[in-house]
Amino acid sequence: MSEYVNLIPGFCREVLTMLTCAGYEAYVVGGAVRDMVMGRPISDFDITTSAFPEETCRVLEGAGVRYLTVGIKHGTVTALVSGNEVEITSFRVDGKYTDLRRPDDVVFTRSIEEDVKRRDYTINAMYLDMNGEVTDLTGGLEDIRKKVIRAVGNPDVRFEEDALRIMRGLRFAAQTGFDIDGETFSAMKRHADSLKQISSERIAIELNGLVTAPSASKVIRDSIPVLSVIIPELERCQGFDQRSRYHDKDVLEHTLAVLDGIPVDDKTGRRDLSLSLAALFHDIGKPECFFLTPKGIGHMFGHPVRSAEIADRVLTELKYPNDVRKEVDILIRYHDHYPSPEKSNVHRFICDIGRDNADRLFILQKADIAAHAPEGRKRGGLLDEIIAAGKELEKEDAVYDVRDLRISGNDIIDLGVMPGPGVGKMLNEIFDAYIDGKIHNDHGELVSYAARLRNINSLYKI
Ligand code: ATP
């Protein structure tokens, strides 16, 4: 019995035991085994079995376990065990992939040797039985030891069957920090164009996993020929000399240094998605905006807007949700914008873009500044002052929207102001006074200030 047995949660062990006792082979498979061996947190447990789907259902029924059959055509039965969902997939031989996406037909098999051939990478092709013993038919353990991502079988064939595997491979490399095996990587490049035929949603999931992963920058640097199929403008960034004393890196290297500067969350092991995407795209419009002065100095005016446009086009094509697109857009548009650091000015700026966006923007700007040449890092002091003002506002429980003031339109009408546009106008005037530090966000104080405004400004009188 191996050490892994203790890492199999009870609900999984129950399913493995049921199937094994009924005379079938049953294993935890895929990412869970990979992550166990690597000592990483495990996200979900998938089970595979030599039982055919109807047989799996019978075993579960016999044990009084409820299950769902939505995926049964592809061989997956979802067992509901003590409040957990466990996907149990029968050993499968995948049919031919005529549309590069989905198997045309699914053939079940009793043979683990057949099932392993359909799995994408050796590190994802290990099977763990109820005793914690690993069956490793493709050298996954060795590849984990060598820190290599290697396709199962002939990589050209595997990427021809399903080009999404290319993106999955890049994502695994970024998450694990492993190298991609040379032959596998050459095949990725050869088949990169097929990514155009993969659904946007599936690409977006993998791109998200890639950009937010700790080793994203290394993988992106090495795989520009692949990623350019999805983001063509990346290609020109590589080696693009900015000809500026503020920069000592080309556009791509600067971009990757910024991405590296976005902190990885200790708990999740990932970076914030919008920040990662914003880092990746923030300067992507630079090559298009570049011009040289007669003295040979490079300028890239307008690049934040152009970069935001490119990002939005790509993210729209990949069907990203509106909220992510919007956050990324704001971060890119404002990445070069530094308000003067007086508290009221910073307060207004945060009102304009929103507190969450501002907090993200400051992180992006910190990373951006750190990725400049010493001459370009001088803005760091200004950013520190802006951030300090932002922190002070937080300490004071500042509000960033007139609607969050502790005074309402009704309070103003109660003071005798005519209902209508004057009420909103007065609220805005009060909000301005609050931001300028003339009054606090205190109901009594705000109401007396409103009363004063009503007295001195005839516009507010009935
Ligand atoms: P994670 O869940 O950490 O993203 P995973 O490896 O578990 O990674 P899943 O998408 O959950 O990925 O798939 C489970 C297993 O199914 C994989 O480990 C792999 O063996 C197999 N698999 C998934 N997608 C593919 C694919 N496109 N081609 C071949 N095998 C795949």
Ligand code: MG
């Ligand atoms: Mg998984």
